[in-house]
Amino acid sequence: MAREVVMPKLGATMEEGIIVSWLVNDGEFIEEGDPIAEIQTDKIVLEVEAESSGHLLKKLYDAGSTVKVHEVIAYMGEENEAIEQIENFSESKDNKLEEVNEEEKVRKTPAANKLAKDNGVDLSLVPGTGPNSRVQKQDVENYLQQDTSKITPLAQKMVKDLKIDDKDLIGSGQHGKITKKDVLSAVTKTTSTQERESSQLKKVPLKGMRKVIAERMSESYYTAPHVTLTTEINMTECVILRKQLLPVIEKETGYRLSYNDLIVKAVAHTLSKNKALNISLQNNEIYFYEEVNIGFAVSLDEGLVVPVIENTDQIGLAEIVKRSKEIVANIKNGKLSPEYFENGTFTISNLGMYAVDSFTPIINQPQSAILGVGRIVEKPVVKNGEVVINSMMQLSLSFDHRVIDGAPAAQFMTDLKENLENPFRMLV
Amino acid sequence: MTTFDVIIIGGGPGGYVAALRGASEGLRVALIEAEQLGGTCLNQGCIPSKTYLKNAEILEEIEQGKQRGILVKDVDFSMEGMVSYKNSVLNNLRMGIQSLLKARKIEVFNGLGLIKNSQEVEVISNNEKTTLSTKNIIIATGSRPLIPKVDGLENVQYHTTDTIFDLKTLPKSMTIVGGGVIGVELADVFSSLGSKVTIIEYSNRIIAMEDEEASKALHKKLHDKGINILTNHLVTSVSEENGCKMLVVEKKSGEKDVISSEELLIAVGRTPNNSATKHIDLAYNGAFIKVNDYLQTNISSIYAVGDVIGGYQLAHVASAEGLTVIENILGNQKKMDYSIVPRCIYTNLQIASIGQSENDLKSKGVDYTVTKYNLFGNGKAQTLGKKDGFVKVFTDSKYGEIYGMCMVGPYVTELIGQGSAYMSLEGTVYEMAEMIQPHPSLSEIFMEVANLSIGKGVH
Ligand SMILES: Cc1cc2nc3c(=O)[nH]c(=O)nc-3n(C[C@H](O)[C@H](O)[C@H](O)COP(=O)(O)OP(=O)(O)OC[C@H]3O[C@@H](n4cnc5c(N)ncnc54)[C@H](O)[C@@H]3O)c2cc1C
Numbered sequence: 091m092a093r094e095v096v097m098p099k100l101g102a103t104m105e106e107g108i109i110v111s112w113l114v115n116d117g118e119f120i121e122e123g124d125p126i127a128e129i130q131t132d133k134i135v136l137e138v139e140a141e142s143s144g145h146l147l148k149k150l151y152d153a154g155s156t157v158k159v160h161e162v163i164a165y166m167g168e169e170n171e172a173i174e175q176i177e178n179f180s181e182s183k184d185n186k187l188e189e190v191n192e193e194e195k196v197r198k199t200p201a202a203n204k205l206a207k208d209n210g211v212d213l214s215l216v217p218g219t220g221p222n223s224r225v226q227k228q229d230v231e232n233y234l235q236q237d238t239s240k241i242t243p244l245a246q247k248m249v250k251d252l253k254i255d256d257k258d259l260i261g262s263g264q265h266g267k268i269t270k271k272d273v274l275s276a277v278t279k280t281t282s283t284q285e286r287e288s289s290q291l292k293k294v295p296l297k298g299m300r301k302v303i304a305e306r307m308s309e310s311y312y313t314a315p316h317v318t319l320t321t322e323i324n325m326t327e328c329v330i331l332r333k334q335l336l337p338v339i340e341k342e343t344g345y346r347l348s349y350n351d352l353i354v355k356a357v358a359h360t361l362s363k364n365k366a367l368n369i370s371l372q373n374n375e376i377y378f379y380e381e382v383n384i385g386f387a388v389s390l391d392e393g394l395v396v397p398v399i400e401n402t403d404q405i406g407l408a409e410i411v412k413r414s415k416e417i418v419a420n421i422k423n424g425k426l427s428p429e430y431f432e433n434g435t436f437t438i439s440n441l442g443m444y445a446v447d448s449f450t451p452i453i454n455q456p457q458s459a460i461l462g463v464g465r466i467v468e469k470p471v472v473k474n475g476e477v478v479i480n481s482m483m484q485l486s487l488s489f490d491h492r493v494i495d496g497a498p499a500a501q502f503m504t505d506l507k508e509n510l511e512n513p514f515r516m517l518v
Numbered sequence: 519m520t521t522f523d524v525i526i527i528g529g530g531p532g533g534y535v536a537a538l539r540g541a542s543e544g545l546r547v548a549l550i551e552a553e554q555l556g557g558t559c560l561n562q563g564c565i566p567s568k569t570y571l572k573n574a575e576i577l578e579e580i581e582q583g584k585q586r587g588i589l590v591k592d593v594d595f596s597m598e599g600m601v602s603y604k605n606s607v608l609n610n611l612r613m614g615i616q617s618l619l620k621a622r623k624i625e626v627f628n629g630l631g632l633i634k635n636s637q638e639v640e641v642i643s644n645n646e647k648t649t650l651s652t653k654n655i656i657i658a659t660g661s662r663p664l665i666p667k668v669d670g671l672e673n674v675q676y677h678t679t680d681t682i683f684d685l686k687t688l689p690k691s692m693t694i695v696g697g698g699v700i701g702v703e704l705a706d707v708f709s710s711l712g713s714k715v716t717i718i719e720y721s722n723r724i725i726a727m728e729d730e731e732a733s734k735a736l737h738k739k740l741h742d743k744g745i746n747i748l749t750n751h752l753v754t755s756v757s758e759e760n761g762c763k764m765l766v767v768e769k770k771s772g773e774k775d776v777i778s779s780e781e782l783l784i785a786v787g788r789t790p791n792n793s794a795t796k797h798i799d800l801a802y803n804g805a806f807i808k809v810n811d812y813l814q815t816n817i818s819s820i821y822a823v824g825d826v827i828g829g830y831q832l833a834h835v836a837s838a839e840g841l842t843v844i845e846n847i848l849g850n851q852k853k854m855d856y857s858i859v860p861r862c863i864y865t866n867l868q869i870a871s872i873g874q875s876e877n878d879l880k881s882k883g884v885d886y887t888v889t890k891y892n893l894f895g896n897g898k899a900q901t902l903g904k905k906d907g908f909v910k911v912f913t914d915s916k917y918g919e920i921y922g923m924c925m926v927g928p929y930v931t932e933l934i935g936q937g938s939a940y941m942s943l944e945g946t947v948y949e950m951a952e953m954i955q956p957h958p959s960l961s962e963i964f965m966e967v968a969n970l971s972i973g974k975g976v977h
Contacts, residue, residue, distance in 0.1 A: 244918075
């Protein structure tokens with residue numbers, strides 16, 4: 091019988107995950123322990139691994155879909171095995187015919203379909219936000235939320251009069267019905283938090299890692315005059331390179347090469363040629379570091395840590411992959427030994443797994459510069475007078491203007507762009 | 519020893535309803551009742567009084583039958599017959615509760631409940647003591663008649679609602695101290711049966727908590743029936759002479775008078791039963807147990823509902839509170855909403871209201887509109903021969919929100935349920951105006967008053 095692959099629950103607070111990408115095609119054979127898909131939680135991207143060997147029979151969601159934890163995302167089993175569960179899951183056999191017709195009109199995930207059926211929602215009315223406008227479960231949920239019949243007559247009159255969008259309101263009445271109280275609380279939401287019901291307000295003292303981060307971030311922000319330079323990188327070559335190197339590096343290290351690894355490599359390479367950024371200001375002395383030790387920000391439940399790969403410019407890509415994956419795994423398992431975090435000279439903060447294009451990072455003192463990495467998106471770009479679709483990514487470099495001037499920083503960015511856009515050269 | 523999920527002390531409408539819901543939600547429930555299941559409501563309150571009021575209504579209608587061409591000779595009345603009919607009603611209802619409790623496998627203990635601590639309750643019956651252990655406790659011990667401090671009262675034989683429903687003979691005359699809901703209902707009953715009734719009320723009007731116009735309408739009705747109503751009067755002393763109760767009453771102006779009657783009924787209010795809680799350190803609001811919005815006492819696993827917490831002392835409020843507590847025990851964090859509680863007076867000119875009264879609105883400085891429609895124009899009221907009465911709605915002029923309603927007339931204690939529905943679904947006076955009501959019916963007054971309120975009066 092076909093086995094379920096479910097969205098894993100990767101943390102106490104995780105309620106849903108995004109399928110970043112499928113790593114296996116329908117029908118393909120997977121060994122136990124092999125990754126099936128990349129999953130993005132609210133903090134990190136992780137892989138879902140096969141619990142046993144078998145063929146991937148069917149993926150239930152497209153990449154990009156948001157799925158609640160423990161929900162089935164795919165089925166595995168024997169080659170060409172029929173999957174009974176899917177039929178029960180998405181539709182009963184009786185209305186299959188109607189389904190086919192509807193399918194032509196509306197693209198939808200099985201979970202969205204089931205939810206819509208259970209609630210009598212006409213899927214053609216639900217705007218889909220998934221790939222190719224596919225209707226996802228969340229879309230149906232949103233639609234149900236804003237269903238105008240779920241508002242009391244009085245609340246409706248108030249909404250009209252006060253020119254509030256009832257889509258913004260959360261109904262507290264029976265079955266989520268919007269009531270007068272909900273309208274009033276939306277109107278008075280801006281009043282001070284003290285006036286808010288204490289039961290709705292959770293207060294936690296600032297302590298531990300959070301406190302250290304808070305202090306260090308504000309100290310850095312207020313002592314170092316930050317200047318941020320941004321540039322856009324054409325990552326098309328990196329995408330190609332990564333594809334080619336994936337099997338090679340995996341074979342050598344047992345880990346998958348990520349874009350972050352490539353960026354770490356490129357930054358280390360660039361920094362070794364731009365040592366003006368590999369410096370630090372401490373007690374009125376400028377430290378010029380010989381070593382290039384790149385730190386990369388890792389998000390944890392309780393905050394943020396920046397482990398360091400020493401002599402990053404001296405080691406090969408495979409080694410970077412190996413060390414970074416091992417460090418992250420150890421940290422996530424609670425091994426926060428100090429040696430991971432010492433001697434950093436430059437930091438990379440990568441938010442590319444989120445819907446972030448660019449941001450201005452705060453310098454990780456006592457270092458003097460930090461690079462912020464946005465997501466890779468396909469965009470039309472002009473190349474040789476022609477519009478083509480390429481993979482683009484934005485980078486932003488914040489630097490301490492007390493010790494670094496604009497020109498060397500700009501030079502660094504220029505070189506980094508050059509390296510990332512021609513990544514093969516870096517490896518030579 | 520088995521541990522219950524919840525032990526409920528008191529088998530009135532607060533307690534037994536909580537028990538039934540708790541059990542159907544899968545909780546292990548024990549119910550302790552010292553006297554009879556059904557509490558005050560069933561045994562000495564709502565049900566006996568409403569049974570008697572029906573007798574009063576029948577007698578009144580027979581009398582008015584002449585106008586309609588119905589001639590009845592030799593109408594007689596038997597006190598004994600009325601009491602035994604009432605008892606059969608009570609028995610039926612009690613048996614109903616008993617079998618429901620049994621069907622839901624609730625363990626019922628007959629005895630006095632005494633809370634030892636937040637986890638243990640002792641049941642005392644016939645000098646035997648059993649200790650039960652539990653995760654939660656609901657105090658639903660209700661209330662008993664409040665006896666005011668009046669000179670000489672302790673030396674006089676008087677009635678309260680605990681005894682009045684079991685009178686053996688009809689008194690020739692009766693004085694009722696208290697012109698609240700209980701006082702006026704029983705005045706109506708005994709006056710219809712033939713007693714000469716006097717009501718003594720300290721405030722300036724009967725049913726002082728209710729709408730002033732409603733209070734006036736009822737005053738007139740009771741007065742026309744022959745009931746002597748003394749408002750602004752305080753009873754200062756009581757004595758008994760030749761089997762007659764002599765009450766010295768004093769007007770606020772200082773004038774004194776003496777009222778004599780065969781029977782005396784004290785109906786000035788109720789006081790909570792706190793016998794179950796003397797061993798634990800509970801917080802009180804006066805004599806009433808203090809609870810938060812979730813009906814939790816200061817000891818978080820002990821809840822209290824019904825008359826014992828004060829507020830509205832009504833059976834349906836007690837039941838709603840019981841259901842709310844079960845939700846909270848199940849972890850569903852539910853607050854009681856007291857904003858739309860219907861309040862009924864079952865005299866033969868009925869009064870029913872819901873939501874905010876005109877007094878509430880005035881004292882809060884709310885900008886409101888009153889619309890009144892007289893029952894006189896209603897076809898059904900004419901056919902019934904009961905044309906006295908009106909409906910008033912208090913609304914806001916902007917959205918037509920219904921702030922409250924007050925109704926006076928036949929069957930308004932049933933009709934007010936429509937008010938509950940409009941208000942709890944947050945219907946406005948505009949929806950009320952559009953709803954189609956049957957014709958001829960008393961319900962049409964909703965449609966009429968609502969249209970009137972939005973400036974589109976029909977009749
Ligand atoms: C004459 C009259 C007419 C009324 N008419 C109406 C009406 O028409 N509509 C309306 O809504 N309300 C009416 N009421 C009010 C209504 O009866 C009360 O509001 C309602 O009964 C309160 O319910 P309860 O469960 O809180 O308490 P109760 O009904 O008083 O029940 C409490 C129970 O707890 C028991 N008990 C007390 N202490 C202990 C102990 N230590 N151990 C074990 N058991 C204990 C008592 O024996 C009693 O059975 C009327 C009241 C009276 C007196």
